[in-house]
Amino acid sequence: GxxxxxxxxxxxxxxxxxxxxxxxxxxxxxxxxxxxxxxxxxxxxxxxxxxxxxxxxxxxxxxxxxxxxxxxxxxxxxxxxxxxxxxxxxxxxxxxxxxxxxxxxxxxxxxxxxxxxxxxxxxxxxxxxxxxxxxxxxxxxxxxxxxxxxxxxxxxxxxxxxxxxxxxxxxxxxxxxxxxxxxxxxxxxxxxxxxxxxxxxxxxxxxxxxxxxxxxxxxxxxxxxxxxxxxxxxxxxxxxxLSKLTRAQSAAMVSALAGGKALPRPLLEQILTRTDGVPLFVEELTKAVLESGELKDVGDHYEYAGPTRNATIPATLRDSLMARLDRFMPVREIAQIGAAIGREFSYEMIEAVAPMPQAQLDEALARLCESGLAFRRGTPPDAIYSFKHALVQDTAYDSLLKRRRQELHAKIARVIEQRFPNIQTTEPEVLAHHLTAAGRAEAALPLWQRAGEVALKRMALAEAIAHLNEGLELVTTLPQSSERDASELGLRSMLGTAWMALKGWPAPEVWTSLHPALALARSLGRHDALAPILSGLCANVLNQGRVAEAMRWAEEMLDVAKATSDVDLLIAGHAFASTCYFWMGELVNALNHTDQLLGLYDDEKHHHLADVLYRDPKTFAGIYASICNWMLGYPDRALRQGDEKDAHARRRGHLFDLGFALHTGVHEYDDRWKLEDLLKRAREIERLGREHSLPVLWTLLAPATSGQALIRGGKPAEGIAPLKASITAFEAIGGHLRIPTGKTCLAEGIALTGDLDNALHLIDEVIAQVERPGWEERLFYAETLRLKGWILSLKGDPECAERNFLASLDWARRQQAKMWELRTSTSLARLWQSQGKRQDAYELLAPVYDWFTEGFDTKDLQEAKSLLAELR
Incomplete structure (x- = not known):
């Protein structure tokens, strides 16, 4: 003990x-x-x-x-x-x-x-x-x-x-x-x-x-x-x-190094001019001159040793350092070997690498330390040596010929592999560096990937990206081969994951990392590598609002999965297909894919997919299924599914998924007007984000949840700021998906505060974005058009209001979104009621209301029922 x-x-x-x-x-x-x-x-x-x-x-x-x-x-x-x-x-x-x-x-x-x-x-x-x-x-x-x-x-x-x-x-x-x-x-x-x-x-x-x-x-x-x-x-x-030394200070330093003995005045002037007040240069140049043999000690001062009455002064600090190293060849060789190892090196390492007898090694190391160019801690064989300054190491290393450098790095790598296996495990980048410098690219590549993996597990994302990029640079030096492509594939796949974790799904670096990886996986027939690549590409373009393009990636996942009987990839395909259909507003298709996914998913067999797909597919299937069922007119079913996905997300413990699951409650609960339930969920999302450093939760989802809840819960003035902050934060990272949905709700809040002009302007901005060629997000479009009609009716423009209500009904019916249809029918019926068209209003609203078989405690159905009673 x-x-x-x-x-x-x-x-x-x-x-x-x-x-x-x-x-x-x-x-x-x-x-x-x-x-x-x-x-x-x-x-x-x-x-x-x-x-x-x-x-x-x-x-x-x-x-x-x-x-x-x-x-x-x-x-x-x-x-x-x-x-x-x-x-x-x-x-x-x-x-x-x-x-x-x-x-x-x-x-x-x-x-x-x-x-x-x-x-x-x-x-x-x-x-x-x-x-x-x-x-x-x-x-x-x-x-x-x-x-x-x-x-x-x-x-x-x-x-x-x-x-x-x-x-x-x-x-x-x-x-x-x-x-x-x-x-x-x-x-x-x-x-x-x-x-x-x-x-x-x-x-x-x-x-x-x-x-x-x-x-x-x-x-x-x-x-x-x-x-x-x-x-x-x-x-x-x-x-x-720190500034440079003055000329007088430099002269005092020279005097101290010379033991208080004066140097010839012209020589001192040359030293002071050449060193320019840099202390290290003053020290090294003075020592180089004193060790050169061109001066003689005559008691209280130095004189020139030769008849020429001058001394050779190195032109640069590097020249000075090399002159000192060159005076004893074993010292120079040991310095070069040490420099190849690193800024510091152990006796055990240099003894294994240096090609000289132990006695000669010990003498060379002792003289290197006596020169002041390196220092020693401890005693051999446990000693550690350090170069006095990075410039000393650089000088020794730069003096090596390229072939000798490679030989040294190769030998250092062998010593690490044979005698220091823990370095390969815990610091693979060290061995990767030496193998790279030795020209052994094939051996170095898996170690750069391993170094990236170790850093990624520690969430040292910048370091992970640097290691993986080192590997990718090395790949370019290799001739074309399937082995080379396999190495690049592994590096790029992991790099995409690192960029996604560092900058978020929409980051352009995700695309530039994964798109080449996809081509490599296809050419190699590596279907096992496709899930994270296609998932990453799909998430990247989807969050930029390129939904149809994302759908093509999802379809490829499904095609390959069916052809190869890959259940993991099939689940991934259904996950992203449901996501794409969801945001396109094709609710029945989205629900079809979530049902298939849930039929395939086994908690024991497929829990690992959260790490592969960057999200748990079962949790997100529950999110989309609950929202789709609510919009399709089954609010009770939606609520049950919402509770189930919340419970699963909590059991799963994947905090990112749990945050999204809690955010989804805004769709299920706001129509029951349980404002405090929603605000409680928003607070939990924020807490999870801050405690676990997940900015997407506390900068995006938490304020979006609380903002929308407050607006729909009768406190619009309080909800505008957090919702606006969420939208701004998402746009700042290149996100476009969900923006129309968020801005539609924001416009509702602005209108409820009485600022109808700015609300209408924001709604028109959303409509212009949705109707832009190539924009495929349509999930919330029926509600956007309904809200425009509502704002116009408040502004006293019933004709334009009616046109927008009718357009909203058209979109809701295309989506089979009975809840949107009911909400818009109620708004249009109220407009017609105010115009004396009571019968038309009743005939519009009654059949929609009568279609429902559940959810009669929701605000939408209660309002419709109340209005129908007024219209009878």
Whole structure:
């Protein structure tokens, strides 16, 4: 066992000093700080404020080599004299698309996970840190365990939640742990090279920076000028932009590097001119000159060693760095191998890759660290080496010939496969990168897809898209073959899913990802791959209002499914065919497909289709069936089906579907005028959306539900704003479907507030859209025309009103929509009643009313019955 609180705290303290500036010889080996005391003092003042409970964020910006990391190192030294250790995170250019990478790296270092350590032992350490040390609930452990790829279901039981909810809980947990640490003891968080942070890590920072103001925490984030900071608007966040050193400051730095001994004046002037105040260049150029052998130490100063009285000065920083590496060939070779591995590399990895005896390897690594170009943490064989700066790594890597690079990456990939299989499982993008650089595209492709899949499961959508696009770029380098096409098919299918999750169904990227995938699936005869592709294409064009085109995709699903006896695809075909017919207003056809779907669907066998089709087909079949039956004149049947689909959606637990199921109640309940029932459903939709980060629920469906309910429930002034917000939000993501329905209801609300002119203008806008060539959505058109007639009658234009009522009746009868027919007949009968045409009004309304066999408690039937009594 282990003394949990003490043991883990000690591990954590080791990690807190962890960074690329922690050299083997410690901070004493670093060049004295020159010209940056003002910046360090500012950071210390911010720390004093943070200690008083006023959290601070400092965004430290500057070009490469300007001294950002050096300032952080000095700050940490000053803090250590106060007994404070800063938690340091280091981003990497090789992990810009690896979700949570600097956080994972920090946890693994803090807990000193060994490669041969059991999962149980690692979870013990994690529990001790999170639960015992930081007093966080045990539930937090499982979310951190998930990003560390530690399976914990057996220990903690299964976790049932959507990927998005899991991601949100993980983000919250990481922010909570940071806050708990700061509240336990005022803390400093140093986040280095934020320009290389992955998108999901930036989301963690978003949460934490939002909270910092009331936490005793100082956060310092360094970044290059091109990084667009998203936090400068916070009152507790300030920017600190580093300028170059003055000439005098640069001269002082040269003097310190030379041990206080003066260099020949012309040589010093050349160094100062060439380095242009960039500290890293000053340091490296001075060291290159001192190590060149062209100067001699004569006690209190240096003189030229040769008769020419000059020294060779590298023209650029890269030249200077290469000159230093070239002076000892094994050092150069080790630096090149390390650079191919990454910004940092383990002794175990480089020993397996480097083609030299151990003694020679150890000497080369020691000399590389002694030069100050790299630093070491720990001792071999457990040592970790880090390049002093990204420019050092870049210089060493760029000096490799292309063939040698490929050889190194190929060997690194073999070592990972043979000795580090956990990397292939948890960070497949690392192995994919090396295989790609090695020219082994065929081997790299499945790993890029695997990396996309891992990121997608974490809802790290930007990272998933980046990995999949890496794979697609690699595909273009391969000769045409069925294997190549199969790889592209898998990448594109998953990419369509990622774009749909990130931007919504109508996003153009969904089409550009899936349409080529469809051609590939057809050419390969991969009928098993068609369901998600055709479903995605169908949903994409459908939500843009291209209903007839969507219908063609649905028909293809049905044709292929029948030809291949694919029940899953057949269910998908019926699902989208019913959707298309529904929005086209062809209610009987829509109901026919929902009935067939429900006859095929088995809860046990087909529950997985929600993940394939991006929605549960049974839930949506229930939605469309209930609405169709209501419109066809069977409101009691519709209500029963609505209750059934609500119950199924709740059992299924697919939150997106549940939100839509609750929204559907507006069709079933508003005619019974149970306003509070509808508003309760709207509140639940909003809660689900906000708690589980599903914007489509709380930005689109919740306000649409409450807005329509309030308008139809007698509170139009309150309903206009939320309904208008919903429409605007849907249009903003490229959505067009449902817009005529929403605007028709909005026009009704505007008219009920007395603004008849604007209401009529909006109705005319809807009619113009519906009657536009190529527009096929007709679901609500009869009601749109009825409402126009109603508004015109209020404006005192009975002739135009009657024309619109008659047009509405025509559409309702075409749809066999008895409920629309009843509603319009009632409106027209009232108009004729006001004109003294009582008999005509009665003869119009009576047969429609008499057709009904159920739903007599609905408002429409009650109003019709009351009017018929007046007309007798």
């Amino acid at each position: 282990m003394a949990e609180p003490v043991h883990v705290w000690r591990v954590e303290r080791i990690a807190l000093t962890d960074s690329r500036f922690d050299a083997h010889h410690g901070p004493a080996g670093l060049t004295p700080l020159v010209g940056r005391e003002g910046e360090v003092d500012l950071l210390l003042r911010r720390w004093a404020q943070a200690q008083e409970g006023e959290g601070q964020v400092v965004l430290l910006s500057g070009e490469p080599g300007i001294g950002k990391s050096r300032i952080l190192n000095t700050l940490r030294e000053r803090l250590e004299t106060q007994g404070v250790q800063a938690l340091r995170f280091q981003c990497s250019p090789y992990a810009v698309n690896s979700a949570f990478w600097p956080i994972i790296d920090n946890f693994e270092r803090a807990l000193k996970f060994a490669r041969d350590e059991t999962v149980e032992a690692k979870l013990d350490k994690l529990e001790a840190l999170i639960v015992t040390h930081y007093s966080r609930p045990l539930a937090d452990v499982r979310f951190v365990a998930s990003i560390l790829s530690l399976p914990c279901e057996e220990r903690y039981g299964p976790l049932s939640m959507t990927p998005q909810r899991h991601k949100d809980e993980t983000l919250r947990t990481l922010a909570d742990i940071s806050e708990a640490a700061a509240r336990r003891q005022p803390s400093v968080l140093l986040f280095e090279d934020a320009h290389w942070a992955d998108p999901t890590t930036l989301e963690v920072l978003d949460l934490l920076i939002d909270r910092v103001k009331t936490i005793p925490l100082l956060m310092v984030l360094t970044h290059r000028p091109e990084f667009q900071s998203r936090w400068s608007g916070h009152g507790h966040a300030g920017a600190l932009n």
